[in-house]
Amino acid sequence: MNVLIAQSGGPTPVINRSLQGAVEQAVRLKGINHVYASRNGIEGILNEQLVLLEGRLAELEQASLQPGSVLGASHYLLADGDFERIIHRLEQLQVTIFCFIGGNGSSRMVKALHQLALSMGKNIRFVHIPKTIDNDLLGTDHTPGFASASKLVSHMIQWIGMDMASMKAYDKVGIVEVMGGNAGWLAAASALGKKNASAYPQLVYMPKHETDVEHFLAQLEEAYLSYGQVMAVIPDHIKFRNIQSDQAGNKQIRERLNTGISGHLAAAVRERLGLKTRVTAPGVLYRCMSGMASRCDMTEAYRLGAEAVRFASEGLSGGMVRLRRVSNDPYYCDIEWIELDDIAGKERYLPPEFWDAEQQMPTRAFREYMLPLVDGQVPEPVSL
Incomplete structure (x- = not known):
């Protein structure tokens, strides 16, 4: 045998x-x-x-x-x-x-x-x-x-936030594109270190919640006027009604901007709101940061x-x-x-009790679910 x-x-x-x-x-x-x-x-x-x-x-x-x-x-x-x-x-x-x-x-x-x-x-x-x-x-x-990718993304978002905070006089908008398919788990994990509405990331989007560029720009402008700086987390499979996402295969956008959907959104922010915008798209780092x-x-x-x-x-x-x-x-x-009879090939989405859609924040239940998986480690930035 x-x-x-x-x-x-x-x-x-x-x-x-x-x-x-x-x-x-x-x-x-x-x-x-x-x-x-x-x-x-x-x-x-x-x-x-x-x-x-x-x-x-x-x-x-x-x-x-x-x-x-x-x-x-x-x-x-x-x-x-x-x-x-x-x-x-x-x-x-x-x-x-x-x-x-x-x-x-x-x-x-x-x-x-x-x-x-x-x-x-x-x-x-x-x-x-x-x-x-x-x-x-x-x-x-x-x-x-998932646990390792979540540990990376939750730390990485806070690290980027620390960098943004130090450059607040110059950098105004940061867009971070995360992997994770259609389910939204990694996007939610990106906000594990978020303690209140003003903390990074101020905006987190779920892939299954369809939106449009106008709504995104309005939310981003409102957050900018409130906090003076904005970080938005964008899933690579997010669905925008008036632009094609990476999943839809918009090759021209990816080649022109050397990124996925986040590059298109960054261009819209610069052109429509006149705000300096940086894009971070870690790509396969979620899969290969074994350290x-x-x-x-x-x-x-x-x-x-x-x-x-x-x-x-x-x-x-x-x-x-x-x-x-x-x-x-x-x-x-x-x-x-x-x-496997009833589960093979079927996707499991982030349950509603894990995400506060109005505040765009993970719930306490999600944090309790996640903390053991990331070894109880969530960065807590210090500001003076």
């Missing part, structure tokens, strides 16, 4: 910790001969690009502390017949456990492969190990990668990888390993098995 593991989609600061946990659990199991890894996601299976991992535990430990998917990832779209080819290839390799570390697309693939293997009478168990900085997977309290990784995130990513292999070794297939919060103080999450 053998185990095969693959990574898929955009990486996170802790994706390699899940890989390490899965491999170390697999080598402890009796009856497991080899632990294979597939290079570049599912493509490595189809293209026969595999690597043996059971003899490389020291390298895996080192890789677990670095960003990026050490196996390489992929957004390969399966063609007709690919699912059958994957099943046959796994059977040739005598793989009985296949673990796929990824987001919503990976969960759909695990579900489909599990159902096909059942229909073909193949004894191969398929497990989804969740991963995404977007925190948008159903069925789990939170997703590995800011959350200790909580590192621990849970490893545990999920290990438990995925354990559950599969006990005969489970077609599900995901999830975190179920038991307690906030002291903080602890159990790891459980959940079937």
Whole structure:
């Protein structure tokens, strides 16, 4: 019996910790001969690009502390017949456990492969190990990668705010574009250090709340007149009625301004309000700043990888390993098995009780949810 593991989609600061946990659990199991890894996601299976991992535990430990998917990832779209080819290839390799570390697309693939293997009478168990900085997977309290990205963005916003405050006589508007997909979790996490309406960031927008440039400019001008300086957080997937967002693929805006939607908004602020505006678009820093990784995130990513292999070794297939919060103080999450039937590929949005839309601030409930994930660390700037 053998185990095969693959990574898929955009990486996170802790994706390699899940890989390490899965491999170390697999080598402890009796009856497991080899632990294979597939290079570049599912493509490595189809293209026969595999690597043996059971003899490389020291390298895996080192890789677990670095960003990026050490196996390489992929957004390969399966063609007709690919699912059958994957099943046959796994059977040739005598793989009985296949673990796929990824987001919503990976969960759909695990579900489909599990159902096909059942229909073909193949004894191969398929497990989804969740991963995404977007925190948008159903069925789990939170997703590995999100805590580290949240820790970074909440610190980064306060750091930028400190810089802005020191330049208040010169810089008037700062626009920070954050990643996070359609769900809004990272945008909300950017305001963890916000204590009142005047604190940075003064304006935070949620991706699912459609707005327009006129409304944005009016809100920004009002905040500027009140506070003398404004920082606005803009999700990269925000929907504006009168301009296309990054998600809509406005290539001309991105190429002309060398940024996404925030560049278009900054140009509008300069032209319409006459205010000096700076744009910060950290891009992939949320995924690769392993030096800011959350200790909580590192621990849970490893545990999920290990438990995925354990559950599969006990005969489970077609599900995901999830975190179920038991307690906030002291903080602890159990790891459980959940079937993918009703959750695969479905997005989990920020619940309304976590966000005060009128004040554009996170609620106390959101802060209580978040603090253990960011190791209880939220910067508190000092002003003299």
